Amino acid sequence: MLCLGISKGGVRLCTASAQRYAGTHTGSGPRDHYQLLGIERKATSEEIKNAFFTMSKKLHPDSDPTNPLLHSQFVRLSEAYKVLSRDTSRREYDQLLDAAQRDRWAYGARSSYYQGPSPSAAADENAHYWSQFAARRGDPTQRRQGRNGRLVLYCLLIMAGSLTMHYVGFKTLREIHSNFMEKQHKRILKIYNEAKERARVNGFRKQQEILREKHAAFTEKYHAKNRHEESKK
Known part of the structure; x- marks a missing residue:
């Protein structure tokens, strides 16, 4: 050439x-x-x-x-x-x-x-x-199909990532809620047991006071009866 x-x-x-x-x-x-x-x-x-x-x-x-x-x-x-x-x-x-x-x-x-x-x-x-x-x-058609395929893949990846994040977040919140409810239950149970114990102690004391009052009244009535009988003699 x-x-x-x-x-x-x-x-x-x-x-x-x-x-x-x-x-x-x-x-x-x-x-x-x-x-x-x-x-x-x-x-x-x-x-x-x-x-x-x-x-x-x-x-x-x-x-x-x-x-x-x-x-x-x-x-x-x-x-x-x-x-x-x-x-x-x-x-x-x-x-x-x-x-x-x-x-x-x-x-x-x-x-x-x-x-x-x-x-x-x-x-x-x-x-x-x-x-x-x-x-x-x-080829423009192949390039366009390739772009569309990559776009669909990105969307699927985003959806999968979003679902994973929602699942992890829901699981974490459920664990936090379960721990909170368990702590509240233990706290309420403790308060109930303490109140029950105080009521039992207070009831026992009340019963003792009532018994002492009845005993004192019976003793007083008994002594009064004896004094009345002695006065008759």
């Missing part, structure tokens, strides 16, 4: 590689990032942003799940916006785009011994290039 004077970061690129980097090497003919977004090269950053949002609505894979080509087109659209939305990468892209456009004539002017890559080889090379982005980015 013939290498021409195109460089990126100090590394010389072959013409096909430079065209691939600049987004102009496709099986259907040249198509750079500006053409992909439907804007001119002098477009402002705001125009680039608006064009990307407009095109992304049309080329997003979710807009037509039955069309398998939308994914690769959306990947190219995102790559174009990523390059053109930053001043540094846009300036570098413009330089490579100018160089690629200047060097197109070199492929037609080369000697007959070099025929260049066949259309099928160019298509394979282009497909291999974009497949790297597809492999890295993954």
Whole structure:
């Protein structure tokens, strides 16, 4: 492959590689990032942003799940916006785009011994290039399913943690309540036994006082009777 004077970061690129980097090497003919977004090269950053949002609505894979080509087109659209939305990468892209456009004539002017890559080889090379982005980015449906799966897993973990915390808290409160009720029961039983003992002691004393009073009354009555009998004599 013939290498021409195109460089990126100090590394010389072959013409096909430079065209691939600049987004102009496709099986259907040249198509750079500006053409992909439907804007001119002098477009402002705001125009680039608006064009990307407009095109992304049309080329997003979710807009037509039955069309398998939308994914690769959306990947190219995102790559174009990523390059053109930053001043540094846009300036570098413009330089490579100018160089690629200047060097197109070199492929037609080369000697007959070099025929260049066949259309099928160019298509394979282009497909291999974009497949790297597809492999890295993954299918949007799979990414969405993965996010949903992780979300469901997080929800289940949160629910399990919440149930565990509620169970532990309920068990702890039940133990605290049981200990409190046991202490109250012992305290009430102690008070009852003390009151019962005091009542028993007080009742025994009361009975002793009553017996002493009856004994004193009987003794007094007995002595009075004896004195009455003695007085009669």
